[in-house]
Every structure is written in C-alpha cells, then in structure tokens.
Amino acid sequence: MIHYLQEPLLLENRGVTIRNRFMKSAMSEGMASRSNTPAEDLIRLYKRWSEGGAGLIVSGNVMVTRDALGEPGNVVLEDSGSMDAFRRWAKAGKKEGNEFWMQINHPGKQVVRGLVKEGQAPSAVPFPAGFQKFFAPSRALTKAGIEEIIYRFKRTAALAKEAGFTGVQIHAAHGYLISQFLSPRHNIREDEWGGSIENRSRFLKEIYRAVRAEVGEDYPIGVKINSADFMKDGFTEEESLYVIRTLEDLGVDLVEISGGTYEKAVMTGKQSEKSKREAYFLEYADTLKNQTSLPVAVTGGFRTKKGMIEAVRSGSADMIGLARPLAVDPDIPQKILREEMDDITIPSIKTGIPPVDKAGMMEVMWYSQQLHRMGRGKATKPCFSPKLSMLLALWKNGTGVFQKRRA
Template sequence: MMRVAEPLKLANGVELKNRFFKSAMSETMASSMNQPNEKHIRLYHEWAKGGAGVVVTGNVMVDRNALGEPGNVVIEDERDIGMLREWARKGTENGTQLWMQLNHPGKQSPKSMSKKPVAPSAVPLGDKFRGAFNPPRALTVEEIKQLVQKFANTARLARKAGFTGVQIHGAHGYLVNQFLSPHDNQREDEYGGRLENRMKFLVEIYEEMRYAVGADYPIALKLNSSDFSRVGFTEEESIQVVEKMASLGLDLIEISGGNYEQPKMSTGTDSEVFFLDYARKLKEEVDIPVVVTGGFRSPESMESALEKNHTDMIGIARPLALEPHLPKEIMAGSNAEITTQHLTTGVKALDANIGPAVGNVYYAMQLKRIAEGKATQRHTNAWRPLLHLIATHGPHALKPKRR
C-alpha cells in the first residue's frame, strides 16, 4: 500500500481514511445574501468522490459584517441549516471527512466589502494596498469577546449540520494572524504585547469552540510558519503557538505562510514543497499531526515526505481545482498529472503587476465549472480572470489574495 493511502487516527479517536488533505480554496459561490447553495453541494460531492481523506471548505465567515470577498458563505445562525445538512451529507460520502474552515478577515476586507474594517490595532495595510483597503479601527475588548463567541457558535452549527470537523483560519494575514503578529497587533492590554497575550484571542476561540463541539470533534488550525516579514510573526513564535495549542488538545495543524503583502501561500518558497523545512522542525517539537500544503508535484515527492516523517498528510489545493478525483487516481497507481497553470496576459509589464490575485480568480472559475457539471478549462490566458477581477473590485483589486 502507498503511504498516502494509509489511514491516520487522531488523538480523539477519529480515523482519517487516507493522507490526502484537500486544503481550503475560496469558492466565492454564495448567494447575494451569503448563503450556501446547490453549487457547493455539487462541488463538494465531486471532491468526496475524488478520494481525499479530508476535504476542507473555503473560508466560511463568522460575521456577516466582515467579508473577505464577494460570494463568501456566512454562518451565524440556523437560517441555512437545511442546505448545510445537504452540503455535509454529500460532502461526507465515501467516508470523507468534511471540515468547515472558519474565518474573519480583519483588515483584509477590501473597500468593496468594508467601509471601516476592524483589526487588533489601527494599523493599515502597506502603501501599495491603500487604494484597495480602508484603514481599520481597533477592536474593543468587548468586541473581541463577541467574536470569540461567533467562532464558537459557527463551529456548533457546523457540527449540528453534519460537518465532521472545523478548521480555524489563523494564517494568511486574516484576523487571527493579525492578533499573532507584533506588526499588526500593537495593543497594550491583555491581547497585545508579549506572545502569550497575542495568542490569547486564538486560545479563547479554541477553548470556546471545544466547549461548543465536545472533545470527540476534530478542531484543526491553519497557521503561518512565518509572515516572512522582519516585523511580523516569526517561525520561532509559530512553533511556540503550536506547542501551546497542542497542549490544549488541538487535533491537527496545517502549515502555511505569508499574507497579502507577502503572499508566500500563493507564490511558494524556494523549495519544491512549500514550508516543508518548517514542518520538519515542528515535528521534532510537538506530537500532533501536521499537514504541509503546496508544491507537491509527483506521487514520489508525496511518498518521500511521508516516509521521512516530514509531514503526516499531503495538502493539495489548486491541482484539485483542475482534477477533483486526483487522490483516487494517484492511489490507483496512475501517473496522474499534478499541475497548476501559470497565467499570462502576454504583456510582461502587466504580468509583473497582476500578482497571484488573477490566479485565484482563474481557479475559482474552475470550481464553478465543476459545480455546474462542466469540465475544467486548462489554459494560460490571464485576460478573462483579470477582467472579471477588475469588474468585481475595481482596478485597485490587482493585489495578492488568499488561495
């Protein structure tokens, strides 16, 4: 048996059927009222049939007043419980684990979505982003407590609907990551200053979630290995956060890195498999299942990473937007193509400025095609996703966005 086909048992007793982990990709398919619909059901049914042990949803927002982009799903109450149950039912076929990723964008909510976004401190994004994002205001302590409860409530609703786990999005410069970063978090109260205080928001979210869903329900965390900035969240701090969360009973950690200003989650690092060096160090320090996502381009590299105990699961995102049944094909022994598309407008100067944002639109378009029962389209033409991005957010939108 291939190592990637072996099951993995979590500390809480939940068994994952194999080591394939479909990492979150933002679908942007919700209704104008940010509700899930039949498209989500069809898309996740395809991924459930595709063989991955764990499938993580695109970020589900916990606050209707704080969106990362148009088409985000928001879950605050039971108004969509029927649709959520069908989404969970189809998405958990074939023994698939379907985990809901929970998120709040903080200041990374574009002007088209937020007139006055919130953040740990009133620290705006860098100068080149000022045209696309309004400056944030600092959250009050009371508002922080309310947001903790929103995360816990959405987790409760996820379990009630039949999702088999949840993931806290603590990476990519969103709100949890902002609290962890000494650059973004300049508070002088119990939530700022030393790392123990900066991680307090995350710890409280986890503890309230755990109270809401119980000890036997998987809670995962997506965390930056680093913000890749000399003034941001560091690798050393990241390891300390994982050690703390593991001591509290966290079930699994997914490693990523960067934010809008340093988009390593979309551009990668110098190694073939993103963040693998960090994962090696992390596994020497903590006894918790680790997922490395990004950069796996062959079954051989997947098997090698598992064999050497550099990771416990193989995280894949964009290749599954092109071939949703890729895990099943690999486990069947086929020489499956594990590729992504490098988009270009044909204009070198323009390509240098459009960044990862256009790529994200391209892959979101492929998700919609899968959801509509259509074949994906593999091409390198950047013009259609570029025009779609400008039409949605305006010309200031040509900045890095989440994967």
C-alpha cells in the same frame, strides 16, 4: 511505496480516523448565494471533490459574522436561519465517506473596500499605502469586541457540527484576524491581548477553548497557522513553534502549516523562500515534528507522487495538503492511489501581459473559473487560454476583476 499515502491517520484525541493522507486544503470559492449561504453550485462542487478520493476535505473560509466579509461571495454561518443549505453542503462534501471540515474565519482588516464600511483589527495599524487602497479602513477592537468575536467563532462551530460537518478548522494564517493578533507588526496592543507572544496568542487560544467547550470532546478541531509571515517585524518561526506547542497542550487535533500573508504571498509560491524539497514548508515541518507529536498537514508546492510519499515516509508531514491542483483535476487523490498518476505539475498561468502576470491577478481568476465550471457540473479546462480567461473575466465583471482577490 504507495501504501504511505493510503495509510489511515488516527486523530488520537478524538478517536477519529481519516481514511488516507490526502487533504483538500481550503480555497476561497466566492460561490455563496446573495444571502451568503451555500449556493447550489458550491454544493455541487464539494460533491465532486468528495468523489475525488481525498480523506479530508476542508471548506473555503466561512465567515463567523456577516458584518465582516473578506470578499464577494463569502459564505457566512452566524445563526440557524439557513441550516437546510448547510446540511445539504455537509452531506455533499462527505458523500464518499471522507471527513469534511468547515474552515471558520474572521478577516479582520482584510475586508475589501465597498463590502463593509470598516474592518476590525487588534490595533489600528493600516496596511502600506499601495495595499491599503484595496481595503476598508480599520479600527482597533475593544475588549468587549474581542469577546464578541470569540463568541462568534464558537457559535459558528456549533452550527457547523449541527449541520453535519465532521470537524472545523480555525483559520489563523494568511493575515486574517487571528493572524493579525499573532503578528507584532499588526498587534501593538499593551493589554493582555498584545505584547509578548504569550499574550498575542491568547486570542487564538481562547477561541479554541470556547469552540472546544461548545462542540464537546469527541469533535475534531484543526488550526491553520503560518510557519512565519516572512515580513519584517512579523510573526516568526520561533513564535510559530511556541504557539503550536501550546495548541498541542490544549488538545488541537491537526495543524495545517502554511506561510505568508496577502502582503507577502508565500503560500502561492510566488514569493516563496527557496527550498531544497518539493513543498514550500517542509523544512519548517521537520523542525516542528522534532518538537511535537501533533499531526501536521503541509500544504503548498507538492507536484509529484514521489515527493508526497517521501514527505509522509520521512515523518515530515502526516497529511498532504492540495489546493490549486484539485481545482484543475479533482480526481488527483484517487488517481495517485490507483497508481495512475505520478506528476501533478500545472503550467504557470501567464497572459503575456507583464503587469497582469506580475500581480498574479488573472492566475487567481483562472483557477476560480475552473471551480465555477465544476460547480455547474462541467469538466475543468486545464488548457484554457489565460488570455481568453482574462477576456471572459472582463466581460462578466468589468475592471473590478483587477481588485485584490484571495488565493
């Protein structure tokens, strides 16, 4: 059975072959230098992931402008001033011959209070009060502002290619700016950028067109998109299917399916809809695969070799996206391919303090600490006590550790 995961995946539009069906999905590392360039620990971390055997590695989100930071430690690529660091990052992340794509992103109004003065959004619609307190106030983008951000995406993509990344992934999920444009909850514009799903998806389509024109016809471009927002008045499955069919017509090479936003964190499994199958979004992927031949990666919830093989064998997923498991054991892909591992289940990270555990704050911090260990060249600590993790975080960062952080 194992050959389903070993089988290469050809991206027919570009003639690029990914050597196996494992994808290291994006996680926010928070490991940039003070100048928002790749720090040595980040470069070392991606070298380690390359050695782990995944056919495709996707970076954590790289912001397209320094004026819009989602959280502390974000990498930014907006000009050619620090290309040496990006070249070394690209070289490390593809060390073992795997594909290494840069995920490019703009946070929109999901910008942590204190990092920037204000966020940018399709419309000046605030988050609910309890959530908005973590974020800076936002303003609606002008048409000129929209065009400027489209330019920023294509500029970052061109620089990623120049640095040696083998592709880019446009982040259109999880409530960031493109996701905000797709959502009728956050996009109430009455011009050509809002209203119908055709108009709300225009921002994503124009970003793709601009990036494609900049990087050329031989360079892979993927898109990460929600199956749905799972919120009242949010982006729906029907709209998601429409957008992905449009992306296929435009020539996108790989779509990664996720779901939810940081208001409704379905992608972490905390608030996911019940599924009859192992991964969170496989039922949606089945529906999608009946309507498109576009290669699809599914991320979230895979915990057994059997479940991964069945997803690929059945045609539900072309690639198996893994994120948090690779923060604990970066060698999972090669262990599974060598038939040395069948189960990758990780026990829940619980401190025993109900308000902390309910919010999931320390779980994110625990995984972040594992990434930082790998970045320092150390082994991960899968059995590290969540309570000790919390104390360590408080000692290093104070109570600021309890601010909203990305999964």
